[in-house]
Amino acid sequence: MKIKYNLLHNEKNTKARYGTLETNYGTFETPIFMPVGTQATVKTLDPDEIKEIGAGIILSNTYHLWLRPGEDIVDKAGGLHKFMNYDGPILTDCGGFQVFSLAKPKDISEEGVEFKSHINGERLFLTPEKSIEVQNKLDSDIAMSFDECPPYPVTYDYMKNSVERTLRWAKRGKAVFNNDRQSLFGIVQGGEFEDLRKWSAEETVKLGFDGYSIGGTSVGEDKPTMMKMIEYAIKYLPEDKPRYLMGVGEPTDLFEGVERGVDMFDCVLPTRLARHGHAFTKYGKINLRNAKYKEDFTPVDENCDCKCCRNYTKAYIRHLLVADETLGQRLLSIHNLRFLIKIMEDIRVAIKEDRFLELKEEFYSNYKNKN
RNA sequence: GCGGAAUUGGUGAAGUGGUUAACACGGUGGAUUGUGGUUCCAUUAUGCGUGGGUUCGAUUCCCACAUUCCGCC
Numbered sequence: 001m002k003i004k005y006n007l008l009h010n011e012k013n014t015k016a017r018y019g020t021l022e023t024n025y026g027t028f029e030t031p032i033f034m035p036v037g038t039q040a041t042v043k044t045l046d047p048d049e050i051k052e053i054g055a056g057i058i059l060s061n062t063y064h065l066w067l068r069p070g071e072d073i074v075d076k077a078g079g080l081h082k083f084m085n086y087d088g089p090i091l092t093d094c095g096g097f098q099v100f101s102l103a104k105p106k107d108i109s110e111e112g113v114e115f116k117s118h119i120n121g122e123r124l125f126l127t128p129e130k131s132i133e134v135q136n137k138l139d140s141d142i143a144m145s146f147d148e149c150p151p152y153p154v155t156y157d158y159m160k161n162s163v164e165r166t167l168r169w170a171k172r173g174k175a176v177f178n179n180d181r182q183s184l185f186g187i188v189q190g191g192e193f194e195d196l197r198k199w200s201a202e203e204t205v206k207l208g209f210d211g212y213s214i215g216g217t218s219v220g221e222d223k224p225t226m227m228k229m230i231e232y233a234i235k236y237l238p239e240d241k242p243r244y245l246m247g248v249g250e251p252t253d254l255f256e257g258v259e260r261g262v263d264m265f266d267c268v269l270p271t272r273l274a275r276h277g278h279a280f281t282k283y284g285k286i287n288l289r290n291a292k293y294k295e296d297f298t299p300v301d302e303n304c305d306c307k308c309c310r311n312y313t314k315a316y317i318r319h320l321l322v323a324d325e326t327l328g329q330r331l332l333s334i335h336n337l338r339f340l341i342k343i344m345e346d347i348r349v350a351i352k353e354d355r356f357l358e359l360k361e362e363f364y365s366n367y368k369n370k371n
Numbered sequence: 372g373c374g375g376a377a378u379u380g381g382u383g384a385a386g387u388g389g390u391u392a393a394c395a396c397g398g399u400g401g402a403u404u405g406u407g408g409u410u411c412c413a414u415u416a417u418g419c420g421u422g423g424g425u426u427c428g429a430u431u432c433c434c435a436c437a438u439u440c441c442g443c444c
Contacts, residue, residue: 038406059405097405118407149405187405218404226404246405253404268406275408291399324409 003142003183003210005030005242005263012354015234015261016347021057021242023089023141024181025081028056029348030242030263033254033340034091036271039064040074040084042337043271044330047086053306053338054345057088057141059266062134063095063126067119071137079139091266094131094144094173096187097247100151100219108148110165128169129176136179143177144213145170147187152220159191163200170207183210185244188233191216192225201236211242214262218247227256234261251280251343251367255360258347265344270336275329277321280339284368288332293318306338307331 004022011017019030035042035050038061042050050058065074077083080090099113107114112127128146135143147166150159166189177184186209190196204212214233217226230245237243244264245257254265270280277289281301288300296314304310308317308331320328343363350359 036406039408043406043408061405064406091405093405095405098407100405102407144405147405213405215405244405249404267404269404272403272406272408276403276410278403287401289400326409329409 001181003242005211005240007240009352011351011356014259014356016258016351016356017261017263018348018351019242019263021089021263023057023183025087025089025141026056028089031254031258031344031347031351032056032264033344034059034264034266035337035341036266036268037084038268039068040080042333043275044326044333045337047084049307049334050086051088053334054341055088055337057091057264058086059091059093060084060138060140061093061095061098062131062138062144063093063098063115065092065138066095066126066130066134067117067124071134075137075139081139089142090140091142092135092138092140092144093246094135094146094187095126096131096144096147096149096215099126099147100149108165110168113148128173132173132177132184136177136182139179140182142183142185142211143179145173145184145186145209147189147215149189149216149219150191152191152216152225154191156193156196159189159193159196163189163196167200167203167207170204174207174209185209185211185213187213187215187246188237189216190229190233192221192229194228194232197229197232198236201233205236205238209241211244211264212237213244213246215246217245218249218253218267223253223256226253227260230257230260230262237261251340252364254340254343255347255363258351259356259360267340270340271333274332274336277328277332278336279317279332280336282366288314288318288328289321290318300332300335301339304335304339304342306335308335308338 005019007019009018020027021030034057035055036059040060042058074080074083081087102115103113112125115124117124131146146169148162150162170186186204188201188204190200214230217229242263245262248265249267278285278287279300282303293314299309300314301309317328350356
């Protein structure tokens, strides 16, 4: 079956909303933060741990699984869920972000995008049809329409052409889509240009998708610009479909996004920061490698209920990181993910009680955002 | 006791008679937003064993001493 979104409550003072999303692999509440598991694994965590931190849905990636091990192998394994032994909902990104991070502008044509494989340098050509075909075989619960995510900043003319192309790609992908257990999201682009965001949103909605994403954010623009991008796009999206802000973000970004009506987020930050020794805490981001934690025998975040914070000290985590032991990266990955998931749990309760702004204010009063 | 070689930062080391002593590791900070998984950036020796001498100028040349290593008695 396709997913089913139920809008259950609009917060009184903001555009924040509470709902549920039903999938073949269970129902989760929104707004939600989705851990990223690019290569069919949330780096360093096993599926039991993903469940343990309260994840409702995770991400995986078309481009990476297409290259390795290949969608046919995942298909033979019985689909992505069986392949990675994860029985919760999975969303696959389309590979569009890799257009942004791997390809040069001149490699992008109407037909598709030419890549050089980051694994062996082999020339590859990814098209909207291929992206959908791969995702159909991966058998994730939610697939993403193949888009171009332009860098920032880019000229109005470039963005206009890019938005047009992304719309044509969306149409082409939709035409070959062939998996009735899977749902498909469209992606709104348009950069910081209000009229392009409006146009992109309206035209994407006309094509008709099971949910809508806001793409092209967190690519180097400043925060006020990112907020405008969200606002410009979201007012043209239908109330009765989930809205997904791609690639965001930091703890404060989650509050800002929810306030503007976003239902779903994903970001590599919690796991990447963890691997580099950083942790989110109630009071801001900290670097566990800093010398000042050498003899700090308190938890990373005393308010956190995760396995890391319940059982280990900063001094121990620091030792593991400095000694390059993988347990340090694992424990911090668990903590950082739990931290963001817990924020969303608190946010959902606050929305239902119409006190989202109070929760936001309380969080901001403690959290020192270094950016 | 005699002969030889060596002595540069926390470590391994390069180097030159002339403004700021290479590089690597380590240390200390910082970065990271639909993940090209151990990355990137900054910073880290006012000093080249000690004391003299030669020279306009010595870490670099000379002498003595100290320490370490190797060989011989």
